[in-house]
Amino acid sequence: MVEYREQVDSLLAMYAEYKQLLEIEAKLSMKLAKQKINGVADSDLAAKREQVKWELQTLSDSMTFSNLFVWIMYKFEAYKDEAQPIRTMRDFRIHCSKEGDICTKRFTFVNEQLALGGQRTLADADYYDDNSLLDTLLEERSLQELVHDPEFMKFWRVYEYNTVDGRTAKWEGYSVTA
């Protein structure tokens, strides 16, 4: 997966920046809330907080995955030192089970396509053992075939880079029955 290394590194750097911005936003928010309660909200502080929130949103919007391997590699590496790592298939399934969440949609889409092709899905714990490391998926032939399938990739890009009225709307148009 050398070909994706640069993309994943770039995403990891963006995530590090995102976390730094979160800390700044949290401090500004605390200060602003206190001012609001005291009826002396400083408009400069409010504007600064809005700017940081905009930067957070912009950064988040720009964190897209060009294909499912970039997504998997990023998830595996970005959270490895965090309280809630995505280390194993089990961690990944739990991460991708939050109703309405973007990763749940990506996961469901991949599984739909695997099932359509007669392949075992990522939800299949008999095939993809709960305790197997997530990065072992990178060697999986059925997933490599999907990444090289123009039809699959066409839809992946449609959902991943989706916008609505100029607004980033990743996977918004996708539903399980789509």
Add this chain to the structure above:
Amino acid sequence: MKPDLYLINGPLGAGKTTFLKELLKLPQYKDARIIENEFANTSVDTEQLHDHHAEVQTIAGVCICCSTGDELTNALELLSKNNTPVIIEATGIANSLRLIEKIVNADMLDVYTIRHAIFILDAIETSDNIEATLETYRHELQAADTVFVSKTDLLDAVQVEQLMDALSGLDLRQVSFANEGVFDPSLLAVESHILEYFAQLDEHIDNHEEGASYTVIDTSVVRLEASQLESVWQTIRLEYGIRRMKGNIQSADGKMWHIEATPHQCKVSSYESGALKLVIIGKDATLVTLETMREAMARG
């Protein structure tokens, strides 16, 4: 007139949902809307509130006090239309004061009146190390309009006295008991001071259990005896730094059991229906699997 907003917070397993269930039995809260926040991305507490006829909004998989998303604002806006009280039950890792920040910055004080902030303190867990626990929660205890101490019925009189003595030295607004969720409702009439407390606080506010993770175990694929789970609870708790386990299992005879476990307790009660899963929260919760639990059971 703005609807009233109530906050219920307290450590994992302190008895927040038990308290809420008792609160909802009171006539003035029978139509209250609930925002139930669950740290794990699946909720077993929502099922416990299924008897409540009014709306329950569950926000799962994110702690609303540290999320940058709009989940809380959206839920508050939605529920404000009914002009009935709204009660927020926080996650157990949430910080009440960070929750206040979210409410204020979302301009929800234009929509709601914060009526009362409740903090549930688990007497058993606190008694382990009174000084350290009270220091951890000092600001939230002081910010709360009422601190309800739960599970004092499981301590002896001397332990309860020691705990209440320690609490009396903290300059708290009101302290009372809420064993099995039963409390004195008249205490909720006291006007809230949490906004004033928050506004004057000059210290950094951290979340509790910053390093906590969660896992969800599918128990539909296995038959487990409640006694096995009770016996293994202390082992997995110590090995993986677990603070909380809750959910449902089915035993070999087909009966369903609801499990509620905190470090000192593992309560099992019969249950009629509900998703067969266990939510486990703690330091290395992601390492706990059905296999690790089975291994611990085998080791005895």
